[in-house]
Amino acid sequence: MHALTRLAALTAATCLTIAGLAAPSGADPSAPQPARADTWVRTPGPFTGYGFDVCAAPDQATMDAWRTSSPFAAVGIYTGGTNRLCEQPNLTADWVRTQVAAGWHLMPIHVGPQAACTTYESVMASDRPTAEAQGRLEAAAAVSSVQALAIGTGSTIYYDLEDYDITDQACRQAALSFLSGWTQQLHAQGYRSGVYSNIAAAITSLDLANNVSRGSYAMPDDIWFAWGNGVADTEASTWVATSEWDDHERAHQYLLDVEQTYGGVTQTIDLNWVDVGGGSTAPKDTKGCRGVQVDQRKYPSLRPGSRSKHVEALQCLLREQHFGKPATSGRYDDRTARAVRKAQRKLGLRVTGKVTRKTWTALHARGTQPLLKVGSTGEPVRRLQRALTATLGKAVRIDGVMSVRTRAAVSRFQQREHLAPTGNVDIVTWERLASGG
The missing domain is CATH 1.10.101.10 (PGBD-like superfamily/PGBD)
Incomplete structure (x- = not known):
């Protein structure tokens, strides 16, 4: 992922109306408005294959060129968060619907406050209750953002939590609480929860908590880990010891900031191997003549009189x-x-x-x-x-x-x-x- 921009300070007193939190007075008229629910899409859906993420959603000509010429069928898009790095002139509800109709599997990414022990100017609280409340707030904000883009319930939204020191116990536990609040609120609003992070940061921390303190925190449905080992798979070696995300619930960012050209169009992207939503599985083959096996390991030459x-x-x-x-x-x-x-x-x-x-x-x-x-x-x-x-x-x-x-x-x-x-x-x-x- 790309470096974060400056965040506005975030406290529990600024919470929106979400489960368990008080509503603020007044509403932000500039907040994104939901697209019509009957036009929502669900994403990324079942998929196993190559994906890329890029700071700003590409224009339609780029998406069309890369759809035909590139190996990628999934794309990470930054759908919201006050620290979103790039402007998104192309990212609209119509853009989302067009890409999904064309066969793209979109992976919405929300960028919010970072861990308390980082050097980012705006960070989450260092105490667990407040951090969890902030996680709920970010989930509610993320839902508002994706609904304005016609991304509906059942979709997975990924929280971008950049690198931090997991040996700092208070910081680690506050980050886990934040992500727990994120997951619980997304589930309450009908969405799936994902977390993107360095494999040695939030991903390892989540796995350790799930292993030694199961039930203390709500675990995300999917993990998306950055590990630039150049291998297009979802194997996490010893970084992930539990089986929590073994059922087609992982994505691996295996190369970062690589310039690629397809269909005459060049972009600087991160490369990912994606295996989510149950993975790419084919429905049972119901065609064919009863009792006849059309699938063969070879198709030899045949002539009149042959029997086989x-x-x-x-x-x-x-x-x-x-x-x-x-x-x-x-x-x-x-x-x-x-x-x-x-x-x-x-x-x-x-x-x-x-x-x-x-x-x-x-x-x-x-x-x-x-x-x-x-x-x-x-x-x-x-x-x-x-x-x-x-x-x-x-x-x-x-x-x-x-x-x-x-x-x-x-x-x-x-x-x-x-x-x-x-x-x-x-x-x-x-x-x-x-x-x-």
Whole structure:
């Protein structure tokens, strides 16, 4: 994350109307107003893949260029807090809705008072009760900010708590109380709680408290740790000993302040590996012919007279795509050969009645052509993985989840076809697969 700016002093007497705290007199007319609840989005949602965070929300042209060309599908955005470093001219409710509709997983970040033992001019209280009240206040303010941006209940909001000395017991306990208040108030208002910090600061402190004093503090739902080890995973080594955040509830900022260019647009960003919301998991594959396994480790050449499970898979594909109605018998008969020739004519392939690698690839790739990148899930990913297995002649795991390994297979295919090896499956890559490769 980026360095904090100066904060206004914060005390319990300035609390907004939140659970357990008194309301101040009057209201701030400049405070952000909630977007209509029926237009709210929930974010980041289930996702496992690459993300980035940047000081100011990028303009739409940048988001569009990076959506297609970069590996990233998640983005951290600073949604509020009096110490937010950058102005946010692009960050509006319409911007948020547009990004979510395009497939971005947004990670709202709120920056508030820092630990009492730091050198920041404005810090949280050093006594636990006041610090907890301040945490509740910040949660209420964060909810107001994200609701003005159409980010609704069920979303996760991350608190940015910068580095501090966790060996200072009073400071550590006050910070834990603050974060406990943050979590409790977010939950009371229907949001999930996240905490971003240096892995050796708040993350280690939270883990230690959860281990030796379970129940003393409310734990966040997600942790987001800064550890510039250059490894894109959510392994925290010995820094996190408990299993509190083992169920797809982590993000790892593994490289900081790196200049990256995609689609001709350059930004200085932090790189993250994100695994949250249950992770990227594909729904059960309910398509296909009953009892026929279309997912195979290889798709060999076939000709009339062949008998195998691969012929069954072929017959199933031909029936599904309405090229004919061959029985799924596993025997390459005349009806199957006629359906193959029809498919080859429709797919723009050489009409032979024999099934080669090109025919397999084109059959598997046929269908919708959405943009796919690491973290994408569903039936189009299964079709992609089958098509890659066929065209590369090497097994690609077929599970409906676009993984780093699937991305590597896409890159190999793109290199072979003299395409830009982005690892993302765009329209050009789909069309090349649909033509047999």
